[in-house]
Amino acid sequence: MNRENIAFPVFILLFAVVNGYLLAAGDLQASWSGFGIILAAGITLALYSFLYRDNPLFKLAEHLYVGVVAAYELALVWYQSILVDVVNPLFRPPADVGVRWLVLVPACLGLFLMTRFFGRGVWLSRISFAFFVGLGAGLAIPRRVASFIIEQIEPTISPFSQASADFGWAVLNPAIILIGVVSVLIYFYFSVEHKGVVGGISRVGIYFLMVSFGASFGYTVMARISLLIGRVDFLLEDWLHLNPPLF
C-alpha cells in the first residue's frame, strides 16, 4: 500500500479520534446539534480533500450535496409555492374569496411540462414551452434593452456636456470610460480589418479588456478566499471550539 492509499484511512481515523475527544471533553454535545456540526465538519474536510487528489470521500460529499439540495428545494417549492399558490386557492380557498379557477391555467401549463417523461403526450409540453418562450422574450427584451443599453448610454456621454463649462479633472473619469467603451466596441467590430487607425484603437480596447479581466480576477481571488475563511472559521470555532483569536 503506497503513501497516498494510507492517507485517507488515516484521515478518517484522525477525524474519529478528534470527534471522540471533543465529545468526551464536552466541547460538542451528544445531540442532533452536535451531530450536525460533526457532519458539517466532515463534509467540509471531505470536499477540501479534493485539493490533495480526487478520492471517494470527495465523491461521497459531492453526491450527498446534490441529493440534499434537490430534496430541500423540492420541499420548499411544495410548501411555499405549490401549496400556497395552487393547492390552497383551489381546494382550501378563503370563504370570502372562493375558488380561484384561473389558477388552473398556470397549473396545467406546469403539469404539461411533465409530459416530457411520457412518449405520447409529449406534444402538450410544447404548449408550455411556447408560452414560456413568448412570455420570457416579451418581458426580457424591452426591459433589458431599456436597463442595460439605453440607461447606460446616457451616463457614458452626458458628463461631457455637463463638464463643458469647467473642463478639468472632473472630465477625466468619463473620458476614460468613453475611450474604453469605444475602443472595446471597435475591438469586437469584425467587419473591418484591424489595421491602421482601427487596429490601433482595437489595441487600446485590448488593454482595457486586460485591465477589466485583471480586476475581475482580483475580485474572484478575494471571493474564493472569503469562502475559505468562512469554512476555516467554522472548523476552528464551531467544531474545534478554539474560539479565535487565541492571542
Added chain:
Amino acid sequence: MIERLLNIDRRIVYLAVFFAVCIPLLIGFELPIKATPNVRAVYDSIESLSGNPDAVVLISFDYGPSSQPELQPMALAILRHCFSRNIRVVGVTLITEAVGLAMQAFETAGEEYGRVNGTDYAFLGFKAGGPILILNMGQDLHGAFPEDIRGVATSEMPITRNLRSLKDFDYVIDLAAGFPGVDEWIAYGQERYRFPLGAGCTAVMAPDFFPFLQSRQLDGLIGGLAGAAEYEALVGKRGMAVSGMRPQSVAHMVIIGFILLGNVVYFLHRSAVRKGPAA
C-alpha cells in the same frame, strides 16, 4: 533550483494559503477599515430613513450557503443598522437556498434589538419565478406573497398591511450571489417601479455592477467580505466580516508573493535557456 521552483507541487501553494488563512484567524490584530463611497452610500440611504416611523426597507436575500461567508455578515450588518434606527424590514428571497439563512439573520438581529416578528420585521419566504416574481411584487405585493414564512397573511400583519407594491418601500436592497439577482432587480424592479435600490453581492460579481452605480440605477454597492467589513465598521458592531479581513489580507499577500515568485522564476528560467545554447 529554478527547475524545482517551476514545477512546485500545487498542494504546497494550497497549504501556504490555508496557513495564511488559519494563523491570522487564531492571532488577533487590528487592521484599519475605511468605508468606500459605494458602501457608505448604502449606509447613508438607510441612515436617512431614521426618524421616520413609517419607513420600511425591503431586503431580497438571493444567496445560498455557498456564498454565506460573504453575504451573511452583510445581511446581519444591514439588519442591525435598520433595527438600531427603528426602521422596519421586510425580507423575501428569489432562491430556495436562502430561506434558512434569511430566517437565521432575522432571528439573530431581531433578538439583539428586541424586535417583534410581524410588527418590526417580516420574512415572506421564497416564491418561484425570479424576474416575474419581481414584476408581480411591483403590481400586487399581497398577491405575490399572500402569507409570510410562518403562514400568517400579509394583508393582516401590521408591517405589511399597508404595503401594496414595491413602490411603497423606502429602500430596497438586494443581496445576491447569482441569478436571479441584482440584474433582475434593476431591469424588472428599479427601472419599472422607480424605487431607490442598493445592492450587496459576492466579490466575483462586484465589477459587473460598477456601471450601474455611474448610471445611478444602483445608489450603493457592498462588494464581498471587504464591503461587509466596511459596513460593519460603519454600523459600529464588528463581527465576522471585520475579523475575516485579517486572514483575507494575509492570504492576499501570500498569493501576490506566489505571483511575483512565479514571474521571477519564469524570467530567470527564460534567460538561462537563452544563455544556454551560446555557452
